Amino acid sequence: xxxxxxxxxxxxxxxxxxxxxxxxxxxxxxxxxxxxxxxxxxxxxxxxxxxxxxxxxxxxxxxxxxxxxxxxxxxxxxxxxxxxxxxxxxxxxxxxxxxxxxxxxxxxxxxxxxxxxxxxxxxxxxxxxxxxxxxxxxxxxxxxxxxxxxxxxxxxxxxxxxxxxxxxxxxxxxxxxxxxxxxxxxxxxxxxxxxxxxxxxxxxxxxxxxxxxxxxxxxxxxxxxxxxxxxxxxxxxxxxxxxxxxxxxxxxxxxxxxxxxxxxxxxxxxxxxxxxxxxxxxxxxxxxxxxxxxxxxxxxxxxxxxxxxxxxxxxxxxxxxxxxxxxxxxxxxxxxxxxxxxxxxxxxxxxxxxxxxxxxxxxxxxx
Numbered sequence: 001x002x003x004x005x006x007x008x009x010x011x012x013x014x015x016x017x018x019x020x021x022x023x024x025x026x027x028x029x030x031x032x033x034x035x036x037x038x039x040x041x042x043x044x045x046x047x048x049x050x051x052x053x054x055x056x057x058x059x060x061x062x063x064x065x066x067x068x069x070x071x072x073x074x075x076x077x078x079x080x081x082x083x084x085x086x087x088x089x090x091x092x093x094x095x096x097x098x099x100x101x102x103x104x105x106x107x108x109x110x111x112x113x114x115x116x117x118x119x120x121x122x123x124x125x126x127x128x129x130x131x132x133x134x135x136x137x138x139x140x141x142x143x144x145x146x147x148x149x150x151x152x153x154x155x156x157x158x159x160x161x162x163x164x165x166x167x168x169x170x171x172x173x174x175x176x177x178x179x180x181x182x183x184x185x186x187x188x189x190x191x192x193x194x195x196x197x198x199x200x201x202x203x204x205x206x207x208x209x210x211x212x213x214x215x216x217x218x219x220x221x222x223x224x225x226x227x228x229x230x231x232x233x234x235x236x237x238x239x240x241x242x243x244x245x246x247x248x249x250x251x252x253x254x255x256x257x258x259x260x261x262x263x264x265x266x267x268x269x270x271x272x273x274x275x276x277x278x279x280x281x282x283x284x285x286x287x288x289x290x291x292x293x294x295x296x297x298x299x300x301x302x303x304x305x306x307x308x309x310x311x312x313x314x315x316x317x318x319x320x321x322x323x324x325x326x327x328x329x330x331x332x333x334x335x336x337x338x339x340x341x342x343x344x345x346x347x348x349x350x351x352x353x354x355x356x357x358x359x360x361x362x363x364x365x366x367x
Contacts, residue, residue, distance in 0.1 A: 056221030063215035077204035105186035126169040129311035134283040138191035139166035146268035198306025243293040259302035263309035
C-alpha cells in the first residue's frame with residue numbers, strides 16, 4: 001500500500017479565543033475559524049452548507065471571493081458525496097455493496113471500477129493492521145446493546161465466538177480482470193462504513209478544488225479535511241474533544257492540507273460492573289475494544305485516516321501507536337480509558353485547559 005509522505009507538522013499559534021467561532025462539532029472534533037472583517041468586493045469569505053449524508057452530519061466550507069463560484073462548488077461537493085453514498089451504502093437496496101452481500105455464497109458480483117478499487121484498498125489496510133480493520137465486520141451477529149446502561153454481564157464466551165465466525169477479510173475474493181467481488185460464505189457481509197465517510201470527504205474536496213476553491217474544509221461527522229487557508233490567510237484550527245467532558249476541548253492543532261479524523265466510543269456504550277464497553281468491536285475476539293476512549297489520526301489522506309482510527313482503537317494504545325509510528329506522513333493522538341493523552345512520535349499538540357463548550361457556528365456565510 002502506498003505510504004503517505006510530506007505531512008505538515010502542526011504549529012502553534014497564539015490563542016485568540018475571542019475571535020473564534022465553531023464551524024462544526026462532530027464526534028470529538030471541532031473545526032474553528034477566525035471571524036472575518038466586514039465583507040467587501042473581491043475579498044475572500046467563508047461560505048458553508050450543511051447536509052445529512054451517510055447517516056451523519058456533514059458541513060462543507062469554501063473560501064472564495066466569488067459568491068457564485070462558492071455556492072456552485074458547495075453544491076457540487078454535496079452531490080458527489082450523495083453519489084458515493086448511493087453507490088456504496090450498506091442500507092440502500094440499490095447499492096452495489098448490498099448486491100454483493102445479497103449474493104454472498106452464491107456468485108461473484110461485477111461492480112464499478114471505483115467500488116472495486118475502494119474495496120481493494122480496504123483489504124490492504126486490513127493486511128497492514130493485522131486485521132484490526134476488517135470490512136467484513138458486518139458479518140458479525142449483533143449481541144450487544146449500546147444503550148449507555150449498566151448491564152448484568154457480558155454475553156457468554158461461546159456466543160461471542162459464534163458472533164464473529166463469518167468475519168474475515170482474507171475470505172473476500174477479488175477478480176481484477178472482471179472487477180468482480182465474491183463473498184464465499186452465506187451470511188457474509190461487507191460494510192464500508194469504516195472508510196466511506198473519509199472517501200466521500202476526499203472526493204468532495206477534489207471536486208471543489210477542480211472548480212477553483214483554493215481553501216476549504218469538509219467535516220463529515222468528525223472526518224475533517226482542510227486545504228488552503230481561511231479567508232484571513234490563517235491556517236485551519238482543529239480542536240479535539242475531551243471524552244470525559246462532552247462538547248469541551250482537550251487539545252488543538254493548526255493544519256493546512258491535512259485530514260484530522262477522530263473515532264470515539266463514548267457516545268455508544270454500556271457498562272458491566274462499572275467497566276466501560278464501547279461500540280467498536282475487535283473483529284478477532286468479538287468483544288468490544290478496550291483501553292481507549294478516543295483516537296485521532298492526522299495525515300494528508302482523509303480516506304486512510306478514516307480507516308486507521310478504527311484500527312488503532314482495536315489495537316490499543318501501545319500497538320496502535322506503534323503502527324502509526326511505522327507509517328510515513330501519519331500521526332495520531334489517543335486518549336486512554338484513564339484519561340491519559342498519548343501522541344505518536346511526530347505530533348505536537350497544543351493543550352487546551354478550558355472546559356467551556358465549543359461555540360456554535362457563526363462565522364461563515366450559510367445557505
